[in-house]
Structure formats: C-alpha cells, structure tokens
Amino acid sequence: MKFTYSWLKEHLETEHQYNEVVDKLTAIGLEVESVQDTGLAYKDFIVGQVLEEKKHSNADKLKLCKVDIGREKVDVVCGAPNVTKGMKVVYAPVGCVIPVNQMKIKAAKIRGVESYGMLCSEYELGISNENDGIISLEQDTEVGSSYADLSGMNDILIEIGITPNRQDCLGVLGVARDLAAAGVGKLKKREFKSKKGSFESPIKIEIQDNDICTAFAGSYIKNVKNVASPDWLQKKLKSIGLRPISALVDITNYVMFDQNRPLHVYDADKVKGKIIVRSAQDGESFKALDEKTYDLKKGMCTISDEEKVLGLGGIMGGESTGCNFDTINVLLESALFDNINTARTGRDLSILSDARYRFERGIDPRSTLEGIHYATQLILEICGGECSEIVLAGQISETLNTIHISGQNIVKRLGLEITDDEIILILNSLGFGAKKSGDSIHCTIPSWRQDIHGEADISEEIIRIKGYENIPTSNIRAINKVNKDILNSTQKIISKAKHFIASEGYNEFITFSFSDSKKSIFFGEVEKLKIINPISEDLDILRPSLIPNLLASIKKNTARGIDTLSIFEAGSQYSSTTPEDQINSICGVKYGLRISKTWRSEKKEFDIFDVKNDLLNVINHLVPGNKKISISNEAPSWYHPGRSGKIILNKKIEIGYFGELHPRIANKFKIKTRVNLFELMIDNVPLTEKKTTNKPQLILSDFQSVTRDFAFTLDKDVKSSDLIKAALNVDIKIIKSAEIFDLFEDKSLGDDKKSMAIKVVLQSEEKTLDENDINSLSSKIVEAIEKSTSGTVRS
Amino acid sequence: MVDFTKLEQDITNSLSKVTDLESLNECRIKYLGKKGEISLLMKELAKLSDDDRKRQAEILNILKNKTLSLIEEKTEELNDRNLNEKLSSETLDVTLPVSSSLGSIHPITQVIEEVVTIFGDLDFYVAEGPEVETDYNNFTALNTSEHHPARQMHDTFYVETQTDNMQNVLRTHTSPVQIRSMLEHKPPIRLIAPGKTFRCDNDQTHSPMFHQVEGLVIDKDSNMSHLKGCLEIFLKTFFETDKLKMRFRPSHFPFTEPSAEVDIGYTKKGNQLIIGEGNDWLEILGCGMVHPKVLQNVNIDPNSFQGYAFGMGIERLAMLKYGISDLRTFFECDLRWIKHYGFSPLNFPSLIRDLS
Structure with missing residues (x-):
C-alpha cells in the first residue's frame, strides 16, 4: 500500500523524522518496500511564463520561446503544439533530469538555434500518460516558484507490503494507529461535523441473503453538483498514483485509502425502485464499471434494483448506475460483505479491485457507519446538496470478541x-x-x-x-539426541550415487520436473501426467522419465558448440499424478567422444560399454560385498533393441538399464549422433541393514598362480558370459578368474562365426599346481566351453 | 722376484685410461680374470717357500683389493657419466595438455548437502515428501483455507487427479512435509525437509521449479528464542562467518504465529555481495512458532506441545554464497555453467573438514 508522509501525519502526531518512522514500520511488521522522496525528482523544476513564441526558421513543428522564469529570461525551443504566449508552464532548467527517461537536460543547439532547458508535459514528469502537449498551469501561478511545492510532490512516498492478516492497515488511519501503539506518536482524532439527515431516503434497501451481506447502509444525497475534485483531494489521489475522476468517485476512493472503508456511489435516478442485496441467479449477466460484461452464477452477491443487477457487492459497481458530471441525486453505499463469498466471486470472475482486496481480508464492521457519515459530509462540502437519514439494512454487531x-x-x-x-x-x-x-x-x-x-x-x-x-537467543543443542539417523537409507544411496557418478566424469544437471508430452510419449503414459495449468505447452506434463529433458539439454549444448557431454540427473519421475506415484531414478548420458583427438590419441566415440561400465561401477559402490549380477538383453523400449541391457541383481531385482538410445527417439529429438545412457532405479537398490562392521575373512593363497589362454571359434550369437560361466564352473575353488581378452570376426572363420579368447587364472590354496594338474584342468575347461557353446577350440 | 711396484703402476695406469665399461671389463679380465696377471701370480705362490709365500701373498692380496676397489670406483664413474648422457637426451614438452576426468556436482546438491550437514549436527533428521501433494497437505492442514488470501499468492500448479474431491497440486512449498512428518512421528520432532517446489511463475526472478528447505521443531518448550538460536548457528555456519548480522522482522504465514522474516546484513563491493559486512539488509528466510491450529490438524495437543518452523530458498542460499547472479541459470543445463559453478564430486561438505 502506498501513502505519503504528509497524509500519515494527518492521523499521527509525531516528532520523529520520516526515516525513524520508516524503520518502525518494518519493525512492527508493516514492511517498507520503498521510500521515495518525490520532491527530490522535481526539485529543479520551476514555474515559467512564455513571453514570446515564434516559429523556428528551420523546422515547421518547432517554436522558439522566450520564457520568464523569475530570476532570468531564457530561450527554449519547444515542439509542443499547445504552447502559446502568456502560458504558465513547467520549466526544466539545464542540468535537470527528466523523470520519465532519466535524460539530463543540456544546453543545446536545436537546428541551429540555442535552447536552454525544456518545457515539460505530464508524461515527461512521470505523473500521467498525457504527452500531447505541455502542462498549462493556472494563470495565477507564481513565476519562479517551485513546481514540487506547487504540485504537492514535495513529499515522501512510502510503499509498504501488507501481509494478508493485517487488513486493518489497508488504510492510512490503521497504519497510524499501529505506529502510535509502537510509540512513535499519538493518534489524532479527525473531527468532523456530521449533518443530520433532513428527510427519509426515497430508496429503500432490502437484504435478501444475510450470509453474503450482513449490513448495508445507504445515504441519499439530493441536488449535488458533481464537479472536478478540489485541489487538495486531487493532489492526495495523485500522490499515491490514482487518477482523479470526479468529486463523487474521488471521495469514495479517498475514504477507502484513508480509513480502509470501501464505499460505492450510485446515480440514484438510475435506480429503479428499491435496492435488493441478493444472490445472483445462474444466467444473469452484468456490465461492470470496467466496461466488461460478466456472467454471474448463483451465490455471487449482487446489488440489484427491481429490474437489474447494479453491482457486485464488495467487488465492483456497474455501468448502468455510474455517476457522471450530470448526476444530481446519489445513493452512497457502505456495506459489510462476506469475505469468503467476495473472494470466491472475485476469483471466479477474475476481477481484481481495491474493494475486493479489502473485503476478502475482512473489514472493520464499525467502519460501516463511520465511513458513510464521513463520506456524506465530504460530498455535502464539495458537491453541495442535502442528505437523507442513514438507512441501514441488516445488522452491525455491537459486541466485540x-x-x-x-x-x-x-x-x-x-x-x-x-x-x-x-x-x-x-x-x-x-x-x-x-x-x-x-x-x-x-x-x-x-x-x-x-x-x-x-x-x-x-x-x-x-x-x-x-x-x-x-527476543533473546537460546541454545538448541539438546543433551539427549532426538534422532538416531540424520539420513535414511535411500537418501544415503542417492548422495553416494551422485558423487560416484560425478567422479566418473558426469556433470550433474537439474532439469524441470515437467516435460513435453509430445516428446515424452516414448517413456510413459503421458495422458496420466497432465498438468492442468502448465507454464507453457512444451512443459505440459510431469516427466515420466528423466531422459527426455536430458536429451533436450544435449540439443541445447550442441547448439552452443559443445560436441561431447557426460551428464546425469538424479531426481523424480512419475507414473501418475497422485502423490504415491513418484519414482527415484538416476539417469546418466554420454554423448560424443570418449576420447577426443589429442596430441597423443585418436578420437573415439562413447559406446554402450562405457555406460555399462559406469553403471556396474556405481552398483558395486552402492551394493558392496557378495552379490549376483546378471545381464540380459531386455532393456525398456526406449533403448536400441540390439544394443542395450538390463542389470538384474540377486536374480530378481531390476536395478538398472544401459544402452544406446533408440534411434527413432534420437530422431524425434533431432539428435544425429548415437546417445548412450544408463538408468539406475534407486528405489530398487536393496537397503541392506548393516549387521556387522566386520568384513568376511580374507584367504590368500601363497602357492604360485598359473595363467592359461584359450581361443574358440564360436557362433556369432554366443555370449561371452556363457564362456566365462562354463570356465568358472570347472572348479570354482581353483579357477580364480576368467576374462575375455580377445574378440574378432574374420571371413576365414566363416560368415556367422567369431573368435573369442579367454584368459584363465588357476591357483590352488593347498599346493603348487604341477604340469599334470594344469593339463587336466585345461582340457576340462576346453571341454566345458565347447559343450556349452557348441564352439571349437582354436589351436 | 716379481716387480710388484711396477705391476701396481701398470694397473693404475691402464685403469686411468679406461673410458667405457667394455674396456673396463677387459682391464678387469687382464688382471683379475682366471688367467689375469694377479690370478696367475696367486697360482705361482704355491711354488714358493713358506716365508716367501706368506710375504708375497700378503702383497698380492693388498694389490688385488686395491685393484678391485679401483675398478668399482671406475664403474661408478662410468655409470654416472652414462646416466647423465641419457638424461640429457630424455626431454619432453611437459606443457603439453592433459585432460581431467572428473565431472561435477550441481550447486543445488552442494548447498542441500551443506544445509543437511549443519542441521544434522544440530540433531535434525532429513524428512521428505512427494512433489505432487494433496490440496489438504499443501494448504488446508497448514491453516490456509480455500479462500485465504495467502493461497492466491501461491500461483499453484494443478494436476488432473484429486484427493477427497480436491484437485491435487504440485507442492508450492516444502511445508506439507511438516504435516506428513507430524502425522507419522510423535514429538519430540526435529527435522529439515529439503526438496523441489513449484509455482506457476516464470520470469527474470522466478522459476516454475525451485528448491526449498523446511525446518520443524516440536517439543514441550521450544520457543522463539530457540528459533533465533537455531537460525543464528545455521546462518553463521552456512555463510562461514561469525560476523553475520541477523534481523528478525514480524511477518505473516498462515501456519506460524508469531511469524517472522529474517534478514542478514550485507554490503555490495562492485558486483559482489559480502555477507557479514555492511548495513544493508537482505531477506533470507521466513519462520515462526507453529500455529496451534496446525498442531490440532495433526492431532498434537497445542496445550502440551509447541515449536517452531522455518523455510528458505536453496537457490537463494546458493546465489548469495557462491555469487550466482541469475536464478534461471540453475536449470538451463549449460555445460559451461556447471563446469564453472559446479563442485568436485570428491568434496563432501563436512563440519570437521570444510563445508565448501
């Protein structure tokens, strides 16, 4: 809310400087958002009078003016069409800064003619959008006087943020009351004489629905003359950025900002019969003062007459009974509307108004009569006329809680x-x-x-x-711990995984939890993930997977000239829009070159074994110790069917997937190079309760180990894991390891054949193996592999 | 009689002329080899009388040892020379570039880990809740009824599913975790809840997704002075300065009463904000005493239990601590940005080592 310091002082008697008051406002919860010395911006502007005005010889639209500014007479080139001899104007001297564009006035030659200063429009001063001509001041304005003083700009404009609970401070009076309580002054009581009504209001008021409006006070004022508001009132409204309209309207606005009492004034001659406060009927419509027509629904609070809806209670008046300069008789309204109903109606119709803002936060019931008395008085003072007795429908509760x-x-x-x-x-x-x-x-x-x-x-x-x-500061460290664990197992897993994956060269990205339904159809049921009011069309669902946003980020980075990316995200993906269907996942993506061409290496692209390696490493990091890992070809549909795998932990847990992105999806994302990625299903990582901190006993053999290599000609579809399994199973005690060390295809082997070589390490824990032992084991290994793969050993 | 003096001179002379290991070896063979001069003289000793043999053997042994040590000296000298020659030929351009293989941790992750580290030390556990929430948990249980003006300030995202006839929402703050946790655990409660939050707002200073951390303490007697103490430790530790100035201001949140906003003192030097110096204030978080109605909503008796709650923006903490100027860059996924603002994966925030 905005108010000026001088306005505040009408309610608060204080010796304090404005900056002390400003500090106090923040300290008591009325947070000061800005303080502006409005006079400062206008301090250099002075009143001048145009003595002479003639056409510029080199420019049709420019005029050469001689302006009397009191201390001297200056030449000013002016382009305004309305400049005339004798006019009182606002003059900006050289050195002065124009508020609207922060331009500093310099002495300049304009088309060959010297110009010292500028004559200003309201727009240039930042007080309105009026820019068709310069300001023409009243003829009795004193030449050489300060424009800041004249315009009432010489003030401090304070803007405070009012939290939703402090409805009482939505008027200057309330702010003053709070400040007085905080000891920065004394609240002044505004004295005004309330003229007794001399007749009964010809317009009766009936409240049909007490739930939506508990009280409605009316004051009928006849024979008014609606005029432009007097200077003091106009200045007040302008000082807080409001546009004066006419005395009747300005008075209601003034009382609202001064006392937090919304009022409305009807042209009484346009009201047909009595005023009825009632719920709207479905299908009714109404044209409001903002010139828009609103379709009303049952339950909305309307102010109606016997024919039509005149206004939306507590929100906005209607066009049909609006006051203009021809208005003669008026009805002034001061009512109490239900806050919830006002909020709902305002929201349903999307009407923001100062009245709604106040009513939905709650209005002081006692302001109903105080406000109508004060506003009636102001109308009588400014517009003349005669007032009726106040007519009150409904009840204003007298008892206080x-x-x-x-x-x-x-x-x-x-x-x-x-x-x-x-x-x-x-x-x-x-x-x-x-x-x-x-x-x-x-x-x-x-x-x-x-x-x-x-x-x-x-x-x-x-x-x-x-x-x-x-408030003192107290120690919060307790002797007895409240919590056993700070992080739970899943949180620990995610943290460990993030750091480990980053240490494998991946950079952590955080993308939106939303994604584009059109690009996410490959990853889940997008129709189950819709956001009703998305921020944009391409962020219209909750993401079914981390992948689409990461793919989009690849695109963004390649556009910036980055051709190699290792990135990962740890976060949630969703299978529906219920709170329970949120899945923790980590996705790592490698794109571009594993090794770029350098002075010591040739370039090499990432392949699926890079991401497989990374995924297995992180699984080993998260699930240390004995476990069984198997790998199958059954990765989800978004992977390349032939170049992807699924990792199964301990025979049944689907812990992750790796592989190349399906080319169809890459295409959809307009990515031309192969993308390799892995997904780690965090929620499936087994949460092992640590039973002991002891590690299993370590048995090391002191007997010499022997290495033997074997190569086989195999069908192309034979898996390396079958070879290794067959070899290890020959004697799990002696065969310490079996690894593939060579793989090639060659015509000499046959079209659908390949050669694979395995390195086996043999070591006994009981003796040094002799030649016989080794030969016997070797032939058993060859036999086992040949049998399980239908291959033949190559000699 | 053999002329031992001459022999010794011969040996010294020929060894001094040696310039490589090969001729050194020849020299060794010449004198000490099986048929070397000294070896032959040794064999001759048997033919001499006892006295002569004794005397000559002594001389010969001295000569033999001397020769051996001369050869050893020479070997070392030659090896040394050879190594120096080799070293002078083995040079590389050590300025040739190599590449780093570490990735990086996002500042949001880093800051959350720092926050968890500090509060973990103060005995707060880390609670979590879902990002899709029921309207009840996000608003109503937190004393924000359907028509509460605060609710309209939230710019809520709605999704298509409902709970109890109310549209589910993307949580607008981490506060619903308070509700879930209090329904699950009895007091005493000490928790923080970091996580993603969503508001339907997208401009220079707003992102539709951002992160918050919520704090909640419920017990018999935690009051505003404890809240002050708690936040003082946190802010000083997080910003790594004991000079940090803190200011509590009254504010309003539907779920706390009294409510406060907390400002910290800062100054601006060039484009940098220096926390802990200067006289300007910067809003950093909101907090307050948990509203009795919130406790009632989770079946905790407000006459027996009380406590405080606070909430702050993770991005804001990160921006202030690490000098990141634009909120939206956190989610723009620019590799250059993460390489600049990211953290080493081997850096784990710690109170006994370094927080950052």
Missing part, C-alpha cells in the same frame, strides 16, 4: 520475560481492552482486528510492539 490469555503462556511461547502489566500496556496501546482477571488477562479485541482469535495471535502482537530484537 473477547478472549482470556495467560501471561505465562505468552512468555513460554516467546522465550522472553515479560510481565502481565507490560502485556496489558501493549494491548491497550493497540486498542485492545485488556485487564487482569485473576491469573489471566481478559482481552477485548478491537473491531478492526479481524485476525486475532487466540493466544498465539496475541503473542505476536506483544512481540511485534515489544520488538523482535528483544
């Missing part, structure tokens, strides 16, 4: 020693009626505080005024 609080509980909540007497003092300064009542404190809640319901709320009031800086 009360609560009992315990000073001890306040102390316990705040951690601050404070006496009951001080609590009572603070509460009373805020307008609460607080007094001791036995062990507790009895509080009457002021009508303007709609946010106070319980002890916790009171504790905030106390500390707000006492000052948050007075």
